[in-house]
Amino acid sequence: MAEVLGDVDSGEFVRLADVPDGDTRARLLRLGFLDGTVECRHHIRKGPVIVRRNGTELALGADLADSIEIERPRPEASD
Amino acid sequence: MEGCHDAGCDPSEIDAEDTLALVGCPNVGKSVVFGELAEQYVDVSNYPGTTVDTTLAEFGDYTLTDTPGVYGISSFSEEERVTRDIVLETDAVINVVDATHLDRDLFLTLQLLDMGIPTVVALNMMDEAEADGIDIDVEALEAALGVPVVTTVAIDGEGFDELRKRVPEATAPEQTAIDEFYDELPEQLEADRPEKTLLVEGDEELPTAFDVGGVMADGGSPALVESGLREEIYSQRRSRVQSIADSVQTVTRTDDSIAERVSDLMINPLTGTPIALALLGLIYYFIGDLVAQRLVDTLEGELLGPHYIPAVESFVAGLLPDVAWLEPLEFLLINDNLGLLTVTVQYVIGTLLPLVVAFYLAISVLEDSGVLPRLAVLTDRGLNRIGLNGRAVVPMIVGVGCVTMAVITTRMVGSKRERTISTALLGLAVPCSAQLGVIMGLMAGLGLIYWFGYLGILLVVLGVVGVFLDRTLPGQSESLVTELPRMRAPRPGNILRKTYNRAKMFLREAIPLFAGTAVVVSVLDYVGGLAAIKDGLRPLTALVGMPADFGQILVLGLIRRDFAAAGMTDMALSSAQVFIGLVVITLFVPCILSMVMILKERDAKSAALMWLGSWVTAFTVGGVLAAAFGVFG
Numbered sequence: 001m002a003e004v005l006g007d008v009d010s011g012e013f014v015r016l017a018d019v020p021d022g023d024t025r026a027r028l029l030r031l032g033f034l035d036g037t038v039e040c041r042h043h044i045r046k047g048p049v050i051v052r053r054n055g056t057e058l059a060l061g062a063d064l065a066d067s068i069e070i071e072r073p074r075p076e077a078s079d
Numbered sequence: 080m081e082g083c084h085d086a087g088c089d090p091s092e093i094d095a096e097d098t099l100a101l102v103g104c105p106n107v108g109k110s111v112v113f114g115e116l117a118e119q120y121v122d123v124s125n126y127p128g129t130t131v132d133t134t135l136a137e138f139g140d141y142t143l144t145d146t147p148g149v150y151g152i153s154s155f156s157e158e159e160r161v162t163r164d165i166v167l168e169t170d171a172v173i174n175v176v177d178a179t180h181l182d183r184d185l186f187l188t189l190q191l192l193d194m195g196i197p198t199v200v201a202l203n204m205m206d207e208a209e210a211d212g213i214d215i216d217v218e219a220l221e222a223a224l225g226v227p228v229v230t231t232v233a234i235d236g237e238g239f240d241e242l243r244k245r246v247p248e249a250t251a252p253e254q255t256a257i258d259e260f261y262d263e264l265p266e267q268l269e270a271d272r273p274e275k276t277l278l279v280e281g282d283e284e285l286p287t288a289f290d291v292g293g294v295m296a297d298g299g300s301p302a303l304v305e306s307g308l309r310e311e312i313y314s315q316r317r318s319r320v321q322s323i324a325d326s327v328q329t330v331t332r333t334d335d336s337i338a339e340r341v342s343d344l345m346i347n348p349l350t351g352t353p354i355a356l357a358l359l360g361l362i363y364y365f366i367g368d369l370v371a372q373r374l375v376d377t378l379e380g381e382l383l384g385p386h387y388i389p390a391v392e393s394f395v396a397g398l399l400p401d402v403a404w405l406e407p408l409e410f411l412l413i414n415d416n417l418g419l420l421t422v423t424v425q426y427v428i429g430t431l432l433p434l435v436v437a438f439y440l441a442i443s444v445l446e447d448s449g450v451l452p453r454l455a456v457l458t459d460r461g462l463n464r465i466g467l468n469g470r471a472v473v474p475m476i477v478g479v480g481c482v483t484m485a486v487i488t489t490r491m492v493g494s495k496r497e498r499t500i501s502t503a504l505l506g507l508a509v510p511c512s513a514q515l516g517v518i519m520g521l522m523a524g525l526g527l528i529y530w531f532g533y534l535g536i537l538l539v540v541l542g543v544v545g546v547f548l549d550r551t552l553p554g555q556s557e558s559l560v561t562e563l564p565r566m567r568a569p570r571p572g573n574i575l576r577k578t579y580n581r582a583k584m585f586l587r588e589a590i591p592l593f594a595g596t597a598v599v600v601s602v603l604d605y606v607g608g609l610a611a612i613k614d615g616l617r618p619l620t621a622l623v624g625m626p627a628d629f630g631q632i633l634v635l636g637l638i639r640r641d642f643a644a645a646g647m648t649d650m651a652l653s654s655a656q657v658f659i660g661l662v663v664i665t666l667f668v669p670c671i672l673s674m675v676m677i678l679k680e681r682d683a684k685s686a687a688l689m690w691l692g693s694w695v696t697a698f699t700v701g702g703v704l705a706a707a708f709g710v711f712g
Binding site: 023024025026027029030031032034035042044045046047048050054055056057058059060061062063064 | 150151153155179180182183186211309310313314317320321324342343346347348452455456459460463468469558559560561562563
């Protein structure tokens, strides 16, 4: 079973691989959150996940975070 | 700055041929740039058909429009739709870009250029970029974009002479990478470049209808372009953004700033919850105590009550001849319940104005400091359980100050479904500060156990009704998706300007509504309708174990919530009856002004259901309590 953003701990770097909702995917795409690895700044227990990329922080609700599939990049692939 | 604003002029008085729009992402300083550029302030109002504010002013030969902050132009939100419509109509734009978020903001810039909108880029917050160790080669950026780029520090007024000088140079490249996608559109489609760009990006609400081979197709209909094209275009634009950002900026990593550490503390539930509670306490003290109680009491009790009202009453009595047929008019103007020139004016100036100003001051400080989205993060988990997301925390906070104000702030909670839930909960189970003041006084005589009982019942009702609405309203609530802007100290000038504009717009909309309501209530009072209503309420007052006189309290509660609580102080009631009465008048319909505002913000059907639902809930809970306490009316 694929890992989701809701499984990621604070401080980890991951790539958002699949965002099922089209509008949310487009919004994340615009902000550059699908361009490469993002940092999970905070994961509030059963609450929102705060991700950061290039200085922009975004809070995503728990339900949404549980629907976003992630990939863990190999160290040399992270940007 | 000589403002025609004070003279009350309207946008049609601007003697400018061309239009210029300020466009940018949220929190990039657009409003400050607007304030610096506006030579003649004109008007702030809702964009037609929406609840989104836009501001107009005169700037040189242009009519300048401040648009809502957006990350891109499409139709994902009301703000985006408004910005899209303005951009499609404007002659040129100043695109305000946050120099600390070049990578994020250039998406919108490239979209504007793809649309062929003549653009000047104001690269703002250069001071913060420098502090963050970000170095931007402005000439290289200008060359890469092909439009003028001017560096600014809006809060200090830096760079504005250059910006004013270069606005006429606004331009857009004749061709961009978007051109290749235009082939996807039907050949016979008669659309201009901005429309074509939005159409290939799958904008679903472009209002123009296009004639395609004799078939009228709505712009952006999936039939016009293949699905998935939007993502291809966005991905390609993101690649261009990344390439430009990488080539023009150098980032030297700096340590976590103080603002970042404060942000971390606010987001962590262990530290954020006490901080949030302290902030809420501070806001309650400011709005609910200092303003709603002390200032309003002083204005009403020491200024308007003893001086203004007797003066108006004697003026009207002296002005109107003592003849029978003028009696209704005199009653309408100066009756004690809701006289148009007496109590109505007293409400508007003595109560509403201070509350509105205090509320907008507090909200502006929270907005500009970046606290609001962090409160949303903290409360998201709890609010999810009642079909809301974290953004709904704002109306709840504001509601404890004034429910009428809070109804307006439900605009920020997301979808229509969430707005309906939060408005219903506000109208039902959130007592306003004016009412709370009197309730606290009455509760003091009953003891702490009753106070906890009162709060517990309100929380239970809030939870049960929230869950009920979440399960019965169609659709799904939206998950929280919110950017956390950098935390910073708010600028007093910006706070005051926002507060002034918003309070003025609110009063301009609310005063006619309130005056109309006053006329209706006064007419009803004059013809004996209010007394008939009181009599009709007898079965309900008996149901909740209260004497028939409680009907008068309910009628007063319809007009103003604290009137109802205050009216109870004169009644001979047992402790249990006081407790039940206070629960009933809290859950009972909100005051007239709140109801009018609910009617304005929601549709008539929703408002009627909320009104009816408040009655049913109030008397059901009151009836259960009466049975539990064994009291009978």
